[in-house]
Amino acid sequence: MSTDLLAEMARVPNALEVRELLTDLLGRDVEVAPADPFAGDASMGSTFAVYVDDQGTTRVVAVMDFALSAWSAAAVGLMPAGGASDAIDERELSPMLKENLFEVLNVMAALLNGAGRPHTRLETVHHVDAWPHSQVVIDAETTGRRLDLTVTIPLYGKGRLSVVGIR
Numbered sequence: 001m002s003t004d005l006l007a008e009m010a011r012v013p014n015a016l017e018v019r020e021l022l023t024d025l026l027g028r029d030v031e032v033a034p035a036d037p038f039a040g041d042a043s044m045g046s047t048f049a050v051y052v053d054d055q056g057t058t059r060v061v062a063v064m065d066f067a068l069s070a071w072s073a074a075a076v077g078l079m080p081a082g083g084a085s086d087a088i089d090e091r092e093l094s095p096m097l098k099e100n101l102f103e104v105l106n107v108m109a110a111l112l113n114g115a116g117r118p119h120t121r122l123e124t125v126h127h128v129d130a131w132p133h134s135q136v137v138i139d140a141e142t143t144g145r146r147l148d149l150t151v152t153i154p155l156y157g158k159g160r161l162s163v164v165g166i167r
Contacts, residue, residue: 008118010051010053011112011114011117012112012146012163012165013111013112013147014147015034015149018108018161019032021107021108021110021111022104022153025104026072026075026076028155030153030154031154032151033149033150034148034150035149035150035160035162037143038160039063039140039141040140041065041066042131044066044128045066045091046065046069047064047126047127048062048125048132048137048140049062049063049108049124050124050125050132051120051123052121052123053119053120053167054119056123058139058167059120059167060163061139061142061163061164062161062162062164063140064160065159065161066088067157067159068151068159069093069097069101069128070088070093071159072100072104072151073093073101074156076100079097079100081155081157084156085157093128098125101125101127108122109121111163139164140162140164142164142166144165145165146163146165147163149162
């Protein structure tokens with residue numbers, strides 16, 4: 001791939017970078033493992049994060065399943081795991097969990113930026129109770145530049161995360 005083309009594309013992190021960022025952010029030794037591609041689950045609910053460049057062009061879409069949405073939101077807020085477990089059982093994230101999850105996804109934007117790459121920032125989070133418009137779902141299904149992981153947060157639980165490079 002040419003350097004010019006590479007410079008036009010947003011960066012997709014590797015598994016080690018995701019593990020290190022989440023370990024630092026959540027204050028516990030997060031584990032990651034390769035997983036099958038995940039583009040969301042309409043029946044259980046999923047969180048979609050849309051990252052854009054300075055011109056507002058979508059560069060990356062990240063998708064978390066309901067479980068990881070709840071576990072990571074509770075862990076970053078130092079909330080008891082029982083609250084996240086209840087949210088999973090009830091299939092509803094509280095406003096506090098949504099706010100915490102937004103913060104996790106916002107911090108993850110740091111993984112998408114790199115020297116010579118377009119500046120990328122979090123623009124929108126479609127929480128588990130609001131399925132995004134069709135283009136976001138299509139973007140999440142894109143093959144090629146993507147990272148698909150199972151993420152385990154000690155004392156909380158595990159779930160799926162996919163980070164998909166669009167442009």
